[in-house]
Amino acid sequence: MALSVVLFVVSATIHGGGVDDGADAVLGGGGVPPFGATNVLVLGSDKRSADTKEPGGSTSGPSRADSIVLMRFGGGKAARLSIPRDTVVDIPGAGRQKINAAYAIGGAGKMAETIESFLGIEVNHVIEVSFENFPELIDAMGGVVYRGGCVVSRINGGFRNGGYTLRLRAGKTTIDGKQALALARTRKNDCNPKESDLTRASRQQKITQAMRSRVLSPTGFVRLPWIAWKAPSALVTDMSGPTLMGFAAATVAGGSPPTRILKPTGAETLPDGGAGLVVNDEAKRRAVERFLGG
Template identity: 60%
Template sequence: MLAVIGWIVLSLVIFAFSAQFLQDQVDGKAKAALSQPGLPIVSPTNVLILGSDLRAKGTKEPGAATSGPSRSDSIQLMRVGGGHGSKLSIPRDTVVDIPGYGLNKVNAAYAYGGAALSIRTLRSYLGIEINHVIVVNFDKFPDLVDSMGGIDFTGGCVISKINGGFANGGYTLRLKAGTTHINGAQALALARTRKNECNAADNDLTRVVNQQKIINAMRSRLHAPLGFIRWPLIAWSAPQTISSDMGAAGLLGLAATIGVSGSGSPAVLKPDGAVTLPDGGAGLTVSPAYRERQVQKFLDG
């Protein structure tokens, strides 16, 4: 028992050391856009999790962004504390009114104004306060999955070419149907997959579901015996994967809150229509009545 406690303490110390400069990685505009949170565990807290679609330098994918503004590749809200535990994913092509820019896809807010504008946009669109923000650095995400020793993913056949595939300096993913043990590079490619050569019907909603499956698989790995053995490695890698307004204490408090109240079953704000944007592109729409119902479920969860 003492050895187990010592292992946990060691992991916490490593996590705190790795996260010591994390709080300074989110700019002042993003922090100013956040609403004041309540006390951890006893008060409900809304956390916005964003993933950037900035591509690695050296990619040959036509039009890929490797520096400067990029769109958010994944958008998820998590509500924890005060007996609440719920998650709501917003597809990246959902059309919203971006303050100062007008109608556009929700992921464009991050390109126009970073995390701060994403916070303001979603607060206006959903009518909820956002207390904390976490931006996932996808370049470091594979390291986190690898620190866990990989994860087990269950799903259908997947063949996709990310960033143009191997031939264009990107990544080609091939997964058989069923349960497959995947590494960090495969997990990142799966999280970015929108077009699947195995199933032409797969789309952005499928990608959102797969992202949620990846998160759940990571949580399961963390609680497994082999995952526990790797806790110190995971504790070092996790803070390197994200930027946040929270420092080590805040992130540990969030983790403790999730441990007490859970994070709930994932839900997706499913579009029910399409519209042509002012720039000629196509976006997805969500009816106001359905959106209000889903938001209320998220708040009540």
């Protein structure tokens, strides 16, 4: 156990410091995890793999946020709030757009600023999931056990376009790193074309729970040194090694609270003709109240 802690802190120190400079002016405050409540914004982007052949697929330059989740842990609090990427908001300095555009406009800092303006929730820290290294973290765990319905999806155009094709049968399946990443990113499921971003958020919650279960299992205990070494490399964050370790401890102590979704109350047509989702003030107020209450 002591070796795992040392490996975690050393790895976090080596891989830390990758959040964009603009985030420093926005982030801060909050408690000291695991003793005080801390709000952490977890982001994933929609950047394509470098060898994709998908028409129009971007492999460099600004990318939009693919997943947006607020987490509140520490000080006896435990809450998660997922914000659908198509939610329409006023992005400071950029006008009314879908919230995922904030990441392309100004990185994690602009996204944190937008969320603070939209919901009134202070963002203390940011974690950006590295899609390049996330599969290695899952593999370090020996895979995770996922329970869910049938999924057939083609990420970044599928195998034929340099992407990844995922096929999972309904029921319980042990999935590896590449499968877990593809599952988390799946938006269009050929097994159930009627699925929405709300379904996707539910799948991501199941993956998070599966990861937690694996870490706390006998298999996870044996593999803990490998997990501790790989975890920081899968995350880009403003948190130092000890702070990240404290937050990780807080999430374990906090259990597995349900990931609540900021549910839309209507739709809006944007100036460019695109359709987005809107959330009225009362729905936002209730969501924020539940989140802060932990």
